[in-house]
Amino acid sequence: MNELSAVEQGLQRVVGFGDEPDRRPEGLDDEALLAIHRSLVRLRTYDERSVVYHRQGRIGTYAIFRGHEAIQAGAVHALEDRDWIFPSYRDSAIGLLRGLPASTILQWWRGHPSGWWKPEDVNVASICVPIATQVPHAAGLAWGLKLKGSDTVALTLFGDGATSEGAFHEGVNIAAVVKAPLVLLCNNNQWAISTPLSAQTAAARLSDKAVGYGIPAIRVDGHDVLAVHDAVAEGVARARAGDGPTFIEAVTYRSAPHATADDPSLYIEPERVAAEQERDCVTVYEAYLRRLGVLDDERAVAVREEALAAMRAGIQAAEDEPTAGPELVFAHAYADPPPSLARDLDELRRVHAL
Amino acid sequence: MSVTAVTTRELLLVEAINDALHVELGRDETVMVLGEDVGRLGGVFRATAGLRDRFGSDRCVDTPLSEAGILGAAVGLCMAGWRPVVEMQYDAFSYPCLDQLITHVGRYRWRTGGAMSFPLVVRMPYGGGVRAPELHDDSPETYYVHTPGVKVAVPATPADAKGLLAAAIRDPDPVVVLEPKLVYRTARGAVPDGEHVVDLGRARVARSGSDVTLVAWGAMVDVCERAADAVSGEASVEVLDLRTLKPLDEEGLIASVRRTGRCVVVQEAPRTCGFASEVAALLAERAILDLQGPVLRVTGFDVPYPYWQLEDWYMPSVERVADAVRRVLAF
Numbered sequence: 001m002n003e004l005s006a007v008e009q010g011l012q013r014v015v016g017f018g019d020e021p022d023r024r025p026e027g028l029d030d031e032a033l034l035a036i037h038r039s040l041v042r043l044r045t046y047d048e049r050s051v052v053y054h055r056q057g058r059i060g061t062y063a064i065f066r067g068h069e070a071i072q073a074g075a076v077h078a079l080e081d082r083d084w085i086f087p088s089y090r091d092s093a094i095g096l097l098r099g100l101p102a103s104t105i106l107q108w109w110r111g112h113p114s115g116w117w118k119p120e121d122v123n124v125a126s127i128c129v130p131i132a133t134q135v136p137h138a139a140g141l142a143w144g145l146k147l148k149g150s151d152t153v154a155l156t157l158f159g160d161g162a163t164s165e166g167a168f169h170e171g172v173n174i175a176a177v178v179k180a181p182l183v184l185l186c187n188n189n190q191w192a193i194s195t196p197l198s199a200q201t202a203a204a205r206l207s208d209k210a211v212g213y214g215i216p217a218i219r220v221d222g223h224d225v226l227a228v229h230d231a232v233a234e235g236v237a238r239a240r241a242g243d244g245p246t247f248i249e250a251v252t253y254r255s256a257p258h259a260t261a262d263d264p265s266l267y268i269e270p271e272r273v274a275a276e277q278e279r280d281c282v283t284v285y286e287a288y289l290r291r292l293g294v295l296d297d298e299r300a301v302a303v304r305e306e307a308l309a310a311m312r313a314g315i316q317a318a319e320d321e322p323t324a325g326p327e328l329v330f331a332h333a334y335a336d337p338p339p340s341l342a343r344d345l346d347e348l349r350r351v352h353a354l
Numbered sequence: 355m356s357v358t359a360v361t362t363r364e365l366l367l368v369e370a371i372n373d374a375l376h377v378e379l380g381r382d383e384t385v386m387v388l389g390e391d392v393g394r395l396g397g398v399f400r401a402t403a404g405l406r407d408r409f410g411s412d413r414c415v416d417t418p419l420s421e422a423g424i425l426g427a428a429v430g431l432c433m434a435g436w437r438p439v440v441e442m443q444y445d446a447f448s449y450p451c452l453d454q455l456i457t458h459v460g461r462y463r464w465r466t467g468g469a470m471s472f473p474l475v476v477r478m479p480y481g482g483g484v485r486a487p488e489l490h491d492d493s494p495e496t497y498y499v500h501t502p503g504v505k506v507a508v509p510a511t512p513a514d515a516k517g518l519l520a521a522a523i524r525d526p527d528p529v530v531v532l533e534p535k536l537v538y539r540t541a542r543g544a545v546p547d548g549e550h551v552v553d554l555g556r557a558r559v560a561r562s563g564s565d566v567t568l569v570a571w572g573a574m575v576d577v578c579e580r581a582a583d584a585v586s587g588e589a590s591v592e593v594l595d596l597r598t599l600k601p602l603d604e605e606g607l608i609a610s611v612r613r614t615g616r617c618v619v620v621q622e623a624p625r626t627c628g629f630a631s632e633v634a635a636l637l638a639e640r641a642i643l644d645l646q647g648p649v650l651r652v653t654g655f656d657v658p659y660p661y662w663q664l665e666d667w668y669m670p671s672v673e674r675v676a677d678a679v680r681r682v683l684a685f
Contacts, residue, residue: 084433116467119433126465130457136423137458140430147386147412148434167453170423177418332468333460333503335526338555338601 007188007197007205008251011219014226015288022288025226027233030294032077036225037289038303039073039097044282045307046093046102050109053315054260059109063089066256067223070281071187073097074228074250075155078236086125086138086156090187094157098122102314107321113328114321132162135171135184142180142239153239155183155232161192163206172245176213181239183232184247187222189254194267210247222250223281226288252281326354362544367537370512370545371401371477374519375439377549379409382437385523388415388424389441398443399479399538421447425454425476429462432472439523442478445532446489451476452497459528460503475522479535480508481573481622482654482665491659493623495571498530499599499632505529506599507554510575512543514597517552525554534573541576554598557606563592566616566679569607569633571596574620574670581675589683599629607633608641615646616685618678620670625653647685650678 016022028036047066053059065072068090076085076097087094093105100122108115108127119125125141128134138156145152162168163186175182188206190197203209207217218234220227228250235246255276257264289295326348330341348354365373379385387402393416396403405414417424421442428438442448455476462472482491498506505527509515515533522529534541560575561582566589568578575595582591594610596603611617617637619630634649652670660668 113467116465116469118469119466120469125433126462130453133426133454133457136426136454137430137433139423140427141433142430143427144431144434144436147436154430166450167422167426170418170420171426173418174420174423174427178415331464332466333464334505335463335468335471338505340601340604 007190011221011251012227012231013221013224014230015224015284017221017224022291024292025230028226028229033289033292033294034299036073036077036229037285037295039076040069040225040282040285041303042096042307042310043069043072043093045304045311046096046105049308049311049315050106051260053106058315058319059106060111061259061261062109063092063259064256065090065093067252067254067276067281068187068189070225070285071157071185071222071228071250071252074225075157075185075232078229078232079153079155082123082152083236084123084125084138084141084152084154086134086141086154087127088131088134088158088162089127089129090159091157092127095122095124098124100124101317102310103317103321106314106318110318112318112321113324132158132165132168132171134158135162135168136174139171139175139180139182142175142182143178146179146181151181151240153181153183153236155185157185157187159192160186160188160190160197160206161195161200162186163209164200172213172215172247175245176215179242179244181242182245183235183239184245185232186247186249187252188249189222189252191254191258193258193262194264205249207247207249213247215245215247217247217249219249219251222252223279223284225281225285326352361547363547364542365512365545366539367509367512367515367534367541368399368401368539370516371519371533372403373545374516374523374550375402375405376408378520378523379405379413381549384435385437385439386413386415386431387439387441388417388428390417390419390443392416392441397441399535401533402441421450422454425451425459428474429454429458429472432474433470437473437523439475439477442476444490445478445480445492445494448476448478448494455498455504456501460501463527464503471526472528473526474528475519475531476528477519477522477531477533479538480532481534481536482659483536483573483669485662485665488659488661491665493621493654495532495599496623496628498532499629503528505554505601506532507597508532508534508572508599509597510534510537510541510560510570510572510595512541512545513550514552514558516545517550518554518597520549520551521554524551529554532572536573537576552597555601555603556597557603558595558597559610560593560595561591563590563614565589565591565614566618566682567592567594567610567614568618568620568675568679569594569596570620571599574622577670577672578620578675580672581679584672584676585679589679591679604636604640607636608644611637611641612644615644616682617645618650618652618675618682620652620675622654622669624656625651626656628653647682650682652678
């Protein structure tokens with residue numbers, strides 16, 4: 001194990017690490033711990049299979065999230081189903097944990113319009129491709145629901161690079177001013193494609209940025225799903241109590257390529273990546289559950305088989321979907337479209353004899 | 355046009371906007387106003403005066419200085435069931451919000467397969483001629499028109515300022531409303547009391563004529579009417595106020611040009627790829643055999659909007675518009 005960098009020190013943990021002993025989280029019984037495990041495995045399996053599907057030419061360019069499943073699963077399990085999630089593209093499959101079928105998310109990566117989902121069905125906003133621009137959306141939704149008397153909370157996920165963006169600043173600032181019930185979950189994996197954290201910010205810790213917005217911050221080990229869960233639960237409790245946003249810095253390390261189109265050999269530190277494999281969030285959590293006597297081989301195999309079956313069914317369903325027709329080019333951009341769009345569709349049909 | 359009110363009042367254009375906001379916030383409790391200085395101050399032009407007192411600080415919200423944040427938050431507010439009316443303090447101060455406008459406002463409905471609506475309005479004072487510092491004078495309509503998923507309205511009269519804003523607020527899609535600040539306090543006219551809606555996508559014949567159509571929107575409608583007066587002994591000029599740039603009243607435009615056979619388009623924005631170019635292209639595609647001469651453009655120039663001691667040289671003048679009318683008649 002490499003020595004921990006400055007940003008990796010002072011992190012809250014639940015699962016034992018180094019000299020720190022295992023802790024048993026409050027309020028999570030065996031069933032809840034196993035439910036979190038199932039979510040971790042579903043995400044891991046989705047990610048692993050998606051990389052394979054990409055290599056097989058069955059999905060397009062894909063943003064890998066290996067090693068970040070603990071942040072996503074820890075967050076979702078600390079929320080209630082009515083709470084909203086605003087994912088970045090790195091969290092494309094987080095909707096699986098809210099009941100979205102794998103086929104829908106696979107279709108998104110296949111560039112098929114059935115990758116559209118109805119956010120209100122699962123309270124998961126659409127995948128946000130431009131960096132940090134979902135932060136003000138989450139702020140606005142949380143604020144808007146609060147104005148209507150709801151105590152629903154919004155959570156948004158973003159990376160370390162996002163904290164350099166104007167949209168991050170403006171979204172957090174507005175959320176803090178209006179005390180929006182919002183949890184800001186930063187996946188600090190220390191890389192923005194090829195740009196290391198040291199070239200991203202001069203701040204010693206991203207959590208320091210919270211001071212400037214007048215909101216509290218929590219720093220956790222992003223490899224530790226239970227630490228993430230507890231931090232998000234704390235942020236959710238503050239938000240529901242009317243005390244406004246909380247910034248969570250979950251520190252990990254990006255050991256996988258940014259995306260299937262990326263060549264990390266140009267910038268990556270191989271030794272650090274190798275060390276990261278030893279701290280893999282799924283492996284670490286399974287070992288923890290086995291130490292507690294909660295997980296056995298039979299269960300572990302069954303959970304993985306279930307996740308694999310869901311992916312097999314998902315890619316099958318996606319590939320069985322009919323090819324999208326040209327009318328979908330024009331559908332849905334407007335509730336009340338300009339008349340020119342109908343003429344354009346007619347023209348397309350005429351020229352291609354459809 | 356649907357007008358449910360029978361009585362009218364003489365209002366300035368900015369007062370008509372204020373009236374529209376009062377009526378629409380009173381009519382629909384999900385309508386809210388947010389922007390910089392819109393609450394306590396009532397807006398730097400007083401377009402939102404009185405709203406905070408009547409509807410409270412939760413429905414007329416003073417925000418931080420944060421154009422992209424305001425518009426981004428408005429996206430989330432729509433998702434929470436609100437109809438936000440966002441004020442950008444000035445035309446050129448809206449540029450930071452283009453990020454949210456392009457990447458999300460115009461795309462989010464499409465992204466959800468039509469499952470979610472984003473009935474927000476971005477309103478802003480626009481245009482030059484007001485002796486203001488840099489970046490208080492721009493005519494950015496083309497950026498907005500060019501953004502898929504977004505509609506654009508530009509009123510020229512007090513009645514339309516009220517009616518188009520009401521239509522924008524009630525529209526299920528995002529609408530940008532550009533208000534001609536040059537005539538905020540000089541355009542005065544009869545405005546229907548109470549609810550007054552001018553449907554989007556319907557041009558207005560501001561003045562009928564038979565020799566040439568002047569096409570304009572916003573503050574340039576008045577310039578065109580004065581140019582029509584200036585050439586009244588030489589030509590019968592029709593002035594067509596487009597009112598909505600998207601959706602565009604293509605049939606109304608073509609019908610007018612069919613009547614007159616000639617067209618001059620007037621805009622204060624820079625020339626290249628401005629909306630006047632779109633009008634000219636459309637007429638070339640759909641009305642070429644009705645034209646007796648080329649479609650001419652009278653526009654601002656392809657330069658940064660000048661310091662105000664030079665701005666009168668930049669703005670389309672009555673003289674330049676009259677000259678274009680004479681040129682197309684002589685073609």
